[in-house]
Amino acid sequence: MKIGELARLSGLTPSRIRFYERIGLLKTVDRRPNGYRTYPRQAVMILGLITTAQRAGFTLDEIRTLLPPDLEHWDHATLMDALTRKIADIEALQARLAQSRMHLLRLIEDIQARPDDMDCAANAHRVLTNMLADHPKALDVTSDDIRLLDATDRRQSVSPGRRKKTASR
Amino acid sequence: MKIGELARLSGLTPSRIRFYERIGLLKTVDRRPNGYRTYPRQAVMILGLITTAQRAGFTLDEIRTLLPPDLEHWDHATLMDALTRKIADIEALQARLAQSRMHLLRLIEDIQARPDDMDCAANAHRVLTNMLADHPKALDVTSDDIRLLDATDRRQSVSPGRRKKTASR
DNA sequence: CCTAACGTTAAAGATAGCTTCAAGGTCAAG
DNA sequence: CTTGACCTTGAAGCTATCTTTAACGTTAGG
Numbered sequence: 001m002k003i004g005e006l007a008r009l010s011g012l013t014p015s016r017i018r019f020y021e022r023i024g025l026l027k028t029v030d031r032r033p034n035g036y037r038t039y040p041r042q043a044v045m046i047l048g049l050i051t052t053a054q055r056a057g058f059t060l061d062e063i064r065t066l067l068p069p070d071l072e073h074w075d076h077a078t079l080m081d082a083l084t085r086k087i088a089d090i091e092a093l094q095a096r097l098a099q100s101r102m103h104l105l106r107l108i109e110d111i112q113a114r115p116d117d118m119d120c121a122a123n124a125h126r127v128l129t130n131m132l133a134d135h136p137k138a139l140d141v142t143s144d145d146i147r148l149l150d151a152t153d154r155r156q157s158v159s160p161g162r163r164k165k166t167a168s169r
Numbered sequence: 170m171k172i173g174e175l176a177r178l179s180g181l182t183p184s185r186i187r188f189y190e191r192i193g194l195l196k197t198v199d200r201r202p203n204g205y206r207t208y209p210r211q212a213v214m215i216l217g218l219i220t221t222a223q224r225a226g227f228t229l230d231e232i233r234t235l236l237p238p239d240l241e242h243w244d245h246a247t248l249m250d251a252l253t254r255k256i257a258d259i260e261a262l263q264a265r266l267a268q269s270r271m272h273l274l275r276l277i278e279d280i281q282a283r284p285d286d287m288d289c290a291a292n293a294h295r296v297l298t299n300m301l302a303d304h305p306k307a308l309d310v311t312s313d314d315i316r317l318l319d320a321t322d323r324r325q326s327v328s329p330g331r332r333k334k335t336a337s338r
Numbered sequence: 339c340c341t342a343a344c345g346t347t348a349a350a351g352a353t354a355g356c357t358t359c360a361a362g363g364t365c366a367a368g
Numbered sequence: 369c370t371t372g373a374c375c376t377t378g379a380a381g382c383t384a385t386c387t388t389t390a391a392c393g394t395t396a397g398g
């Protein structure tokens with residue numbers, strides 16, 4: 001089949017298929033005398049496999065190294081290893097997302113927890129200070145820096161669980 | 170303070186700070202007679218805020234529209250709305266990651282569930298067919314999701330896996 | 339006075355994964 | 369014979385977020 005038909009069958013665009021060939025993800029295919037690419041039926045499955053792997057989080061580079069020249073002969077060990085590591089990657093991402101989410105929830109709570117006797121500006125400062133104190137390491141901000149920030153306006157900075165031990169630096 | 174000191178205090182590079190100014194994320198700062206930028210101490214907090222928001226999954230564009238000219242005067246309603254929507258984004262992504270993970274786990278199981286009387290080639294075909302027959306849209310991850318992933322992932326990844334010779338010939 | 343470290347700018351490069359464009363060649367139908 | 373749909377190529381563009389480079393000015397210290 002020609003590239004247009006393969007595109008229709010696989011749901012990809014012709015340009016994408018040519019792109020995959022260019023980067024070595026698909027092996028070069030046969031050409032007709034006029035230069036047109038000619039694909040075997042199996043190509044549809046290969047493309048489906050590629051998009052499925054992409055959706056699972058594999059990069060094209062990873063897919064290229066995993067894809068065997070022959071769909072029936074996989075490097076079993078390498079494949080299982082890649083799958084296992086990808087699951088671990090996903091779990092790491094999940095952990096970070098969970099943290100991000102909790103961080104945002106805590107931020108919302110903190111903003112709404114404005115004491116009655118505090119005006120918005122002071123509350124803004126309180127929330128900001130709390131938030132930036134939450135991740136000192138990631139921001140490369142030391143405890144000295146925090147104190148420096150506080151010095152700007154040292155009125156009140158009340159929050160539960162303010163600093164956690166400022167690990168290392 | 171000059172840009173180098175701000176960079177040290179904030180953990181960002183000078184080029185990144187200049188970049189933020191160029192795209193309008195930071196307002197233009199005062200200059201000394203020699204042309205050097207001069208920052209107020211508050212700038213450290215603004216940069217910390219920006220990187221924190223980035224880690225939470227906000228794009229620089231989003232941050233720019235949310236950041237008030239004055240750190241003490243936020244658009245409370247818009248901010249809360251943005252935070253809430255970002256949490257929803259995260260949760261949607263979490264759901265998709267969970268599905269991706271389950272998909273991979275099922276794939277591993279399926280590969281290992283090769284009947285005794287089936288050779289590897291036939292098993293490969295069986296697994297492939299099962300996989301491609303699975304809910305193809307279930308794991309779809311949009312470019313927006315990728316961005317959110319990047320926000321939590323990129324700056325922490327050790328090496329940005331480089332591609333060899335990006336498609337040219 | 340010299341040098342190293344810092345500051346400035348505009349422009350280009352890097353990353354992933356494509357799409358789009360320009361400039362053609364091929365082919366089937368009418 | 370013309371039209372329009374298809375095919376070809378290489379090169380450039382797109383997105384977001386920076387970094388790097390080049391070429392140059394400034395400043396602090398010895």
